[in-house]
Amino acid sequence: MDQNLEKIKLEYLSKIDAVKSASELESLRIEISGRNGKINQLFSEIKNVPPENRKQFGADLNQLKTELEQSLEIKKTTVLKDKLKIENSKIENSTFSLKKVGHLHPVTQTERQLNEVFRKLGFSVYDSPEIVTDEFNFERLNVPQDHPARDMQDSIYIKEPEYLLRTQTSAIEAYLLSQKSKDLPIRAAFPGSVFRNEKVNRSNHFVFHQYQAVVVDKGITMKDLIGTMDLMFKTLYGNGVVVRYRCKYYPEVEPGVGPDMQCFNCHGVGCPLCKYAGWIEMGGSGMIHPKVLQAAGIDSKIWSGFAFGMGLDRWTMAQKNIKDIRTLMGGNLAYKPNEL
Amino acid sequence: MKLIYSELKKILPDINVKPQQLRDDLTMIGHFTNYFEEIDSEIVFDLDIKVNRGDCLGYYGLAKDLAVFYNIPFKNLSVETFCKTSLPTLPIQITTDNVKRVMSVKISDLKNSTSPQWLKTFLKCHGSNSINILVDLTNYIMFLYGIPSHAFDTKKSGENLIWEMNSKFKEFTSLDGSKLKLDNKILMINNPQKALSLSFWGGEACAIDLNTTETIIELAVYDRTTVRQNSRQLQAITEAGVRLEKDIDPELIPIAFNHLSNLILENCHGQISSQIFDYYPQKIQLPQIEFNLNQPTQFAGINIPTDFTLDCLTRLECKIDKKTNFNYLITPPTTRKDITQMEDLVEEVIRFWGYNKIPTNQPLAKKDVVDITPPENYLIDQLKDKLVELGYDEVLTWPLVTQAIDEDTVIKTQNSINSEAIYLRQSLIPSLQQQLDQYSRYKLTNCQFFEIGKVFSKIGDKFIEKNALCIYNYNVDTLRRDVLQNVSTDPNINFIGSFAEIILDDLPKPEKYIPQTTVNTAYELTSQIITLDANITLDNQEEPEILIEKYSKIIGNQYLWEIVITDIYHDAKTNKYRYTFRVSYFNTDDKTAKDLHLKSFNLK
Numbered sequence: 001m002d003q004n005l006e007k008i009k010l011e012y013l014s015k016i017d018a019v020k021s022a023s024e025l026e027s028l029r030i031e032i033s034g035r036n037g038k039i040n041q042l043f044s045e046i047k048n049v050p051p052e053n054r055k056q057f058g059a060d061l062n063q064l065k066t067e068l069e070q071s072l073e074i075k076k077t078t079v080l081k082d083k084l085k086i087e088n089s090k091i092e093n094s095t096f097s098l099k100k101v102g103h104l105h106p107v108t109q110t111e112r113q114l115n116e117v118f119r120k121l122g123f124s125v126y127d128s129p130e131i132v133t134d135e136f137n138f139e140r141l142n143v144p145q146d147h148p149a150r151d152m153q154d155s156i157y158i159k160e161p162e163y164l165l166r167t168q169t170s171a172i173e174a175y176l177l178s179q180k181s182k183d184l185p186i187r188a189a190f191p192g193s194v195f196r197n198e199k200v201n202r203s204n205h206f207v208f209h210q211y212q213a214v215v216v217d218k219g220i221t222m223k224d225l226i227g228t229m230d231l232m233f234k235t236l237y238g239n240g241v242v243v244r245y246r247c248k249y250y251p252e253v254e255p256g257v258g259p260d261m262q263c264f265n266c267h268g269v270g271c272p273l274c275k276y277a278g279w280i281e282m283g284g285s286g287m288i289h290p291k292v293l294q295a296a297g298i299d300s301k302i303w304s305g306f307a308f309g310m311g312l313d314r315w316t317m318a319q320k321n322i323k324d325i326r327t328l329m330g331g332n333l334a335y336k337p338n339e340l
Numbered sequence: 341m342k343l344i345y346s347e348l349k350k351i352l353p354d355i356n357v358k359p360q361q362l363r364d365d366l367t368m369i370g371h372f373t374n375y376f377e378e379i380d381s382e383i384v385f386d387l388d389i390k391v392n393r394g395d396c397l398g399y400y401g402l403a404k405d406l407a408v409f410y411n412i413p414f415k416n417l418s419v420e421t422f423c424k425t426s427l428p429t430l431p432i433q434i435t436t437d438n439v440k441r442v443m444s445v446k447i448s449d450l451k452n453s454t455s456p457q458w459l460k461t462f463l464k465c466h467g468s469n470s471i472n473i474l475v476d477l478t479n480y481i482m483f484l485y486g487i488p489s490h491a492f493d494t495k496k497s498g499e500n501l502i503w504e505m506n507s508k509f510k511e512f513t514s515l516d517g518s519k520l521k522l523d524n525k526i527l528m529i530n531n532p533q534k535a536l537s538l539s540f541w542g543g544e545a546c547a548i549d550l551n552t553t554e555t556i557i558e559l560a561v562y563d564r565t566t567v568r569q570n571s572r573q574l575q576a577i578t579e580a581g582v583r584l585e586k587d588i589d590p591e592l593i594p595i596a597f598n599h600l601s602n603l604i605l606e607n608c609h610g611q612i613s614s615q616i617f618d619y620y621p622q623k624i625q626l627p628q629i630e631f632n633l634n635q636p637t638q639f640a641g642i643n644i645p646t647d648f649t650l651d652c653l654t655r656l657e658c659k660i661d662k663k664t665n666f667n668y669l670i671t672p673p674t675t676r677k678d679i680t681q682m683e684d685l686v687e688e689v690i691r692f693w694g695y696n697k698i699p700t701n702q703p704l705a706k707k708d709v710v711d712i713t714p715p716e717n718y719l720i721d722q723l724k725d726k727l728v729e730l731g732y733d734e735v736l737t738w739p740l741v742t743q744a745i746d747e748d749t750v751i752k753t754q755n756s757i758n759s760e761a762i763y764l765r766q767s768l769i770p771s772l773q774q775q776l777d778q779y780s781r782y783k784l785t786n787c788q789f790f791e792i793g794k795v796f797s798k799i800g801d802k803f804i805e806k807n808a809l810c811i812y813n814y815n816v817d818t819l820r821r822d823v824l825q826n827v828s829t830d831p832n833i834n835f836i837g838s839f840a841e842i843i844l845d846d847l848p849k850p851e852k853y854i855p856q857t858t859v860n861t862a863y864e865l866t867s868q869i870i871t872l873d874a875n876i877t878l879d880n881q882e883e884p885e886i887l888i889e890k891y892s893k894i895i896g897n898q899y900l901w902e903i904v905i906t907d908i909y910h911d912a913k914t915n916k917y918r919y920t921f922r923v924s925y926f927n928t929d930d931k932t933a934k935d936l937h938l939k940s941f942n943l944k
Contacts, residue, residue, distance in 0.1 A: 003743075006773065010837035014816060017838075067780055074785060077906070096884035097904040100788070102728035103860045105736050112721075112857045119854070121706050124713040130739070130794055131751070131764075131803045146565040156740075157754040158764075163803065165753070180712060187709050193739065193794075197757050206758055207739060215704065221641025222690070227703035245698065247370035247691040249390035255639065255687035257695065258372070276375040279367075287639060290683060322864045330737035330775055332865040334784060337902045340860045 002060045008038065009064050016071045022079045029072050039065050098338040106316045107209050107328060110236075111191040114211055117235045118189040121228070123213060126188040128175040130195075131158055132166045140174040140295040141252040154197040156206065165195035169212035169309050170252055176214065177296035184303060185217035191312065202324045209312040216288065216298065216305035222255065225285060225306035229259055233282070236315070237261070242268070244279065253286025253307060264318070283310025341397055342466045345376075345383040347484075351403040354412040359383050369409055369691050371396060384465045392678040394586025398486025400595075401675060408655040409692055417484075418599035422612075430556065430617045434503040438527050438539075438566045439619065441590035442503065443597040444558040446494065446614035447604055450474065452552045456607075468579070474548050474555060477603050479579075481559075485596035487588055488580030489559045490529075490542055497546035498531045499556065509535035513544040520574050527566050529558075538574070539567050540581030554613070557604065559597045561590045587677040590624060626671050627680050633666040635682060636689040642698055649689045656688060715849035716807060720792050722853045723809060723844075726826050732811065733789040737771035739796075740764060749797040764796035768810030769839045776812060783869045788813040792844070807844040814838060863926065869901055870925045870933040874941040878917045884908070887919060894940045899933065901926040 012032055019025045032038050042061055049057045104112070115125050137155070138144070155164045166172070172190045180186050191211045198204045215224070226245050233243050241261060248258025259282045263274035270276035285308030290300035313328055327333045345362070349355055357365065363373040363385060372388040387402075395401030407414040430444060455463075455476040463470050466483050470476050478489040492501065506526040512535045513519050522528075522535065529537040537543045539562050548555060561584070568585035571577060597616075604610060631653075633646035646666060653660055659671035672679035679685060724734060740761030744750035751764040765771060768791050779787050790811040797804045809827065813819035816838055823833060823840045827847075834841045884905045892903055900923070907920035921941070925933035937943070 014837055017814070017816060063777070067777075070780070070783075095904065095906050096888070096908070097902070098885065098888060100731035100786075101860075102730060102732045102788075103734065103862065104724060104728055104858060105734040106862045107736065108724065108734055109857075109859055112855055113859075115855075116857045121704055122709050124709075124711050125717050126712060127714055127717060129803075129805050131796070131805060146568075156756055158751060158803070160754050176712075183710060183712070185707070185709050186712070187707065188712060195740075197755060200758055200761075206756070206761060217707075220704075222639060222695075223641025223698050223702055224704045226695075226698050226700055230700040231703040243700070244368075245695050245700070246368045246372075247687065247695060248372075249370065249392050251392075254683040255690055260367075270375065277373075281372070287683070290681070320862050320864075322862070324864065327864045328736060330735070330771060330778065332778060332782060333735070333862050334779065334782070334865050335733045335860065335862055337786075340858075 002057060005042070005057075005060050005064050008042075009067060012038070012068055013071060016068070016075050019075055019079065022076075025072070025075055025079050032068050032072065033065075039068070100337050101335075101340055103335040103340075105328075106320045106322075106333075107312055110312050110316045110319070111209075111211065113236060114191070114232065115189060117232050118187075118213055121187065123187040123189045126172060126176055126190045127192065128172045128190075130166055130193060131163060132171045132175075134162055134164065136174045136178075137164060137166055137168070137171045140178070140292060141168075141170050142289045142291045142295075143251045156195045156197045166192070167196055168194055169210040170307070173212060173214050173252075173307055174292070174296070177216070177292070177298065181296045181298050184298070185215070186305075187213075187215050187217075189213040200326060202326065205313075205325050205329065207329065208325070210309050211312050212307065212309035214288070214305060214307045216293070216303050218303060220287070220304045220306055222257065222287060222306070225257060225287070225308065228306075229257075229285060229308055233259070233261065237264075243282070248284055248286075250284045250286060252289050252292050253284070254289045256284065256286035257308075258282075258284055259308075259310075282315075283308060285309070341387045341389045341402075342483075343385040343387055343399065343402060344462065344465050345385070347399060347462065348403060348406075351399055351415050351417060352406060352410075352412055353415055355406065355410060357410075359385070365409060366402075366406075368695060369405060371402065371405070379465045380461045382461060382465050391586065394583065394588055394677070395486060395592075395675045397583045397586065398482070398484055400485045400592070404657075404675065408652065411655065416595070418595045419602055420598050424612075425615065427613060427615050430501075430614045431499055432501050432503075432617050432619075434619050436503060436505050436527065438505070438563040439503045440561040440563065440622070441593055442558055442560040442617065442619045443593050444501075444556055444617040445597075445601060445612055446499065446554065446556050447601070447608075447610040448554045448613035450553050450555060450604070450608045450610035452548065452550050452608060454550075472548065472550055473607055474552060474604065477600060477607065478557065480603070481596050481600040482580065482583065484599070485592060486583050487559055487561070487593060487596045488540065488583055489557060489596070489600055490537060490580075491548050491555045491557045492529075492536065492546045493548050493552045494554045494556055495552070497534075497536050497556070500531050501536070501556065501558075502530050502532070503560075504528060504530060506530070506535070511535070512538065514538070514576070515542045515544055515547055517544060518576070520576065523573075525573065526570050527562060538570065538576075540571060540584050541576055541578050554610075555604075556614075557597075557600060559593050559600070561588045561593065564588075589675045589677065590620060591674040594618075624674060624677075626674065629670045629672070629680075629682055629685060630663075631668050631670045631682055631685050633668065636686050636693070639683075639686045640690050640693070640698055644689060644693050648693060652689050652692050653685065658685075711852075713852075715851070716844060718851070718853035719844055719847060719849045720807065721855040722850055723792065723827065725855055727790050727811065727822075728858075730822050730826065731788060732813075732822075733787075735772070735775050735789045735791050736793070737768070737775055737791055738765075739794060741771060743770070745770070746797075749799065751796050751798050751803060766795055766797055767841060768793060768795060768808050769836055769841055772810050772812050772839060781868070782865045783871070784865075786814050788815075788818075795843075808841055809844060810839060810841045812839050866927050867929070870928070870930060872923055872925070872933065872937045873906070874921045874923065874937060874943060876919050876921070876941060878919065879915075881910070881917050882919075884919075887921075891921065891923075891940060895923065895936060899925045899928045899936060 157164045169192045248256045250256045260279035262268045265273040268278040270278045288305040293300040359376045366373045374386045376385045389396045452474045455470045455473045460470045482488045506528045527539040536546045564585045571581040633649045636644040657673040661669040744763045745766040792809045795808045888903045902924045904922045906922045909918040
C-alpha cells in the first residue's frame, strides 16, 4: 500500500480503537466516510497522481476504504453492546471468550524439536550472517569458481561476484570452522534462512529454511553420522520411520550420504508426492571434505567430522498439512485463537 | 538421464536383476533413480546424475559402475575404424586452447534416409525426436557414451572447419531456427565464410538432411567452463551442452568415434574419404593417490575386508602399485575424473560394499564440549516463549521487500528475479503490516502477532545485520504494556501505531536459556473467515466457558475457528437468560457455514 495511505490508515485505526461512545463513533464515521470525509477527499486527489501509478493508488485506496469501514462496523457492534449494557442494568458479563493462546511458527517448532535432540548430545546452536562472501558460501566448501556444482544453486547477489545471500547453511559451517578452528572438538547445529534466485510459486520460494549439524572431533565415522541422523528422524517421525542411507554427491563432503525417507503417503509403493520413487529425499550429508577442514586451518589428518543439512520447510509442510510453500512466510498461515 | 534396460543388457549381458532391484541398486550407489516406465515395450529408467559424474551421462559409464557392483563382465561395443593412409587429410584448424580433443573424419557416398524403428524407439525413450538416420546416429552415440558428436553436410559447410573463439560473426542460427546474438566469448566451429556450429549446438547453415551425401563427423571435448558460460550467456540448454560442461574423458573419444563411424558405414552405405583427424595436444594427467587398504574401515566405522577393497579397486580399473603391506599407490581410470584423492577412493569402496551395511542404531555418544551458542540465540528463544505465553502468534515474513525505507542505507540485490523482492528489509514493521493486511483480507480480527528476524543496512561498503523483534497488537494499550513489562523498559522503543520494534542487540542477554519444545497447530487459510451470530435463551444462568465448550463440540473442529459470547442478557420479565454467540468459521463457503451454524444452534 502507498506509504501515505498506510500512515492514514494507522492513524484512523488508532482513532477508531480509542472511541468510547456511539456519538463519538458517528463523528469519526463522518470524518472518514462522509460526503466530505477523508476517503472521498483522497479519491478526489487521484487526478493528481501520475498516470502510471493511478491504478495502484486506486486499488490501495479501495483497500483502505474497506478496511476502515470494516473497523468502524466492528466498533459499532462493541459500542452498541456497551450502550445496551448501560440501558439494561440486568445484563452481566457481557462478553466472554476463551483466553487467547499464542503460537510458535511451525518452522520454529521443527527447529526446536531438532535443537532438543542435538542439545542432548552436547551440541550448541550456532548462527552467522546471512550476507556472505563467495569464499564462505562456495570456496571454503570445496566449490571453486568453475565448479559445476555452482549451477545447483542460483544465487542472489548483493555485489557480484563477492557478496551474496547465503545459498545454504553450509556457509554457517564454513564460518563456524573458521571461527572455532582452535577450539576443537566442535559440536554445533544451526537452523537458518537460505536464499536462491527462484521465482516464487506454490512449490518454490527464494527464501527457505535449512537445518545443519556439524561435528569435528577425532575418530568420527560414517557410523556416527548415520546413527545420529537416524536418531533425529525417529525423534521427528517416530520409531516406525523407514530411512535409507545412500551414496550422494555434495562437494563439501566425501564420502557423501543421502538420507531418503520412505514416502509416508504410499509407504514405498510410489505416488505423485514422491514422484513414484517410493522415497523422499531428506537432505544431504557426509564426512566433511578434507579440503573444507584444511580451508579452516584444521589438520584433516588428525581431525575428522561429519555434516548434514536438510530443508525444514517441506518437513514442516508435511507435518502441518500445508500445501503451498508461500503459506509459511507472510502468507495465509494462521492459528486458532484458543487452540494449542 | 534415461536408461533403456535392453540397451544396458547389450553392454552388460550378464545383468540379471528385476527393474525394481536395478532402480534401487542404481540409487544406492549414487545414481538416484526416480522411477522406471514402459515406453514402446522398453523398460526405461529415469536417473538423476550428479554433476561430478559426467561419465555417467551415458550408458558406458553407468554400465562400468554396475559391472563393478554386480561383479559381471563389461562388453565393449565399439570396433576400430580402418582408413587408408593414402586418403587426403582434412584441412581442419584449431585456434583456441579451449579445445581439448577433436576427432574427425569425412564420409562420402552416403545414402541418408529415415531411421530404422529400433533407433526411433531408442531416441523416443530418451525424449528426442528422430530427424534422419545420420543425425540420429550421432545422438545415439551421445546417449551411449555421454560424448556429443556432430555431423556437417560438407556441401554446405565445406571442409575448412575452424574451431575458434568467435571474432567475426554477429549472429548464429541454430538447428531449430533460433537466432542467437554472438560475441567474442563464444567457442564455435566455423568456416571462413559462415558461422556453422556452437560447441554444444549445431547450426542450420550446415544441417544434415535427406539429400546429404557427404559429411564430416566430429567428436570433441572442450574446456567445460567455457561451454557452461556460453550456454548460460546464450540461454541455450541442450543435451550436448549438459554433457560438455562436465568432465568428459578425452581418452573415451576414440572408442565412441569408431563406434559412430562404423554405424554410419553400416547404415548409410558410405565410405571413409579422409584420414582420421585427431587433435589431442595435452594428454590428461592422472593423479597417483596414496592409499591404505584399512582406510575404508576407518571412515565407515565398520569392518570392510582389505581383500574386498583391493578387488573393488581392481574392478574399477584402477592401476594399483603396492608399496608396503597395506599401503598402495592408486591411479584411477581416465573415465573417473572425479577421483582425485584418498577420500574419493574410500567412497568408491564403501558404496560398493554397501552403505546399507552401516548400522543405523549407533548415534554419536553424548559428550560435553564447550557451549558456543551465541547469547543472542538464548534471548531469541526466551522472547519467543514470553510472547507466546502472552497470547501472541509468531509469523515469518519475507526478508526481501519491494520498497526501501532509507535509500542511502538500504541494501539492494543485483539479480533478484522477483520484482517484489529487491531490497533487504530495513525494518520488520512494513512486513508485519503486510501480514496484517493479509489477515484483514481473510477477515481475521483482533490479531496479535510478532516476528523476530534480521534487518539489514549498509554504511559505506559495510553490510550490517541485526536481529529485530516486531510486535503487533490491535490494542495499542495492551501492546505498550506487554512490551514495557516483558521485553524492554527502554522509553525510546519504536512504537508506531499498533506496532513496536526493538533491536535485540541493545537488550541484555541471558547466559543460558533452554526453551520448551511445544507442538501447536497451524492452519493454511483458503477463504475468508465467516462470522455469524446466534442467540439462545436458557431458563438458567450457565457458565460461559461451559457453553462455549458445549457448542464447540457440537460444531466440530473442521470449520470452527472461534466462538465468543458477545452478550448475556437477563430478561427480568420472563426470568430467562439470552446468550449471544459470535461464531467464526474458516476454510468453508457461506452456505456450508450457515447450514452448520443453524443446525448447531438449532435455529432452523
